[in-house]
Amino acid sequence: MKDRKCLLMSLIMILLVFVGCKDNSDVADVKPDIIISNEIADVPAADSDNNAAMKSNKDKAKVIYDEAKKAYDKAGELAKSGITSDMVEATANQYEIADKCLNDIWAILKEELSADDYSVVLEEQRAWNKTKEDTAKQACDEYGECSFATVAYSDTLATMTMDRCLELILYLE
Numbered sequence: 001m002k003d004r005k006c007l008l009m010s011l012i013m014i015l016l017v018f019v020g021c022k023d024n025s026d027v028a029d030v031k032p033d034i035i036i037s038n039e040i041a042d043v044p045a046a047d048s049d050n051n052a053a054m055k056s057n058k059d060k061a062k063v064i065y066d067e068a069k070k071a072y073d074k075a076g077e078l079a080k081s082g083i084t085s086d087m088v089e090a091t092a093n094q095y096e097i098a099d100k101c102l103n104d105i106w107a108i109l110k111e112e113l114s115a116d117d118y119s120v121v122l123e124e125q126r127a128w129n130k131t132k133e134d135t136a137k138q139a140c141d142e143y144g145e146c147s148f149a150t151v152a153y154s155d156t157l158a159t160m161t162m163d164r165c166l167e168l169i170l171y172l173e
Contacts, residue, residue: 057108058172064108065165068101072162084147091154098161105168112172121171132160 072094079090106125110118136156143149 056172057112058169061105061108061169061172064101064104065169068097068104068165069162072097072101072158079151084151087151088147088154091151091158094158095154095161098158098165101165102161102168105165109168109171117171121168128164132157132164135160 075093075097076090078093079087081087109121113121136153139156140149140153143152
């Protein structure tokens with residue numbers, strides 16, 4: 001019951017932030033689909049001075065991660081205001097960016113890995129997903145029913161997802 005209250009409160013807070021006015025700055029306008037290419041095959045070369053094509057899917061995944069990390073850090077700037085609603089918005093944006101990055105890297109893994117290896121990583125991913133959700137709920141519960149619980153929840157999801165992106169890149173050769 002407590003988990004449901006926390007999740008419901010988190011969703012309400014996020015909706016309130018997005019419904020409210022948005023004249024914070026260009027930081028509030030960071031959107032993951034603008035920052036991260038929707039086309040994995042069209043990812044630019046990591047070294048702009050070197051016009052050679054990328055050599056591997058691992059390079060593509062690293063570029064996707066690096067671009068997402070830049071957007072993630074920029075989105076986090078809004079949280080520095082110390083205003084809870086800004087922090088809620090910032091962490092929600094960070095999680096959206098991290099989740100997009102994870103999905104893009106996952107698509108590369110699915111293409112790159114053998115069926116057996118993919119099956120193993122998929123099971124590991126399912127276990128990680130449960131751990132991520134449980135950890136985020138625990139972080140939320142630490143703040144009870146205050147509005148900062150939403151920040152703790154989203155921040156935990158975002159941080160763990162970006163960390164997972166780096167772990168998944170290691171599966172690529």
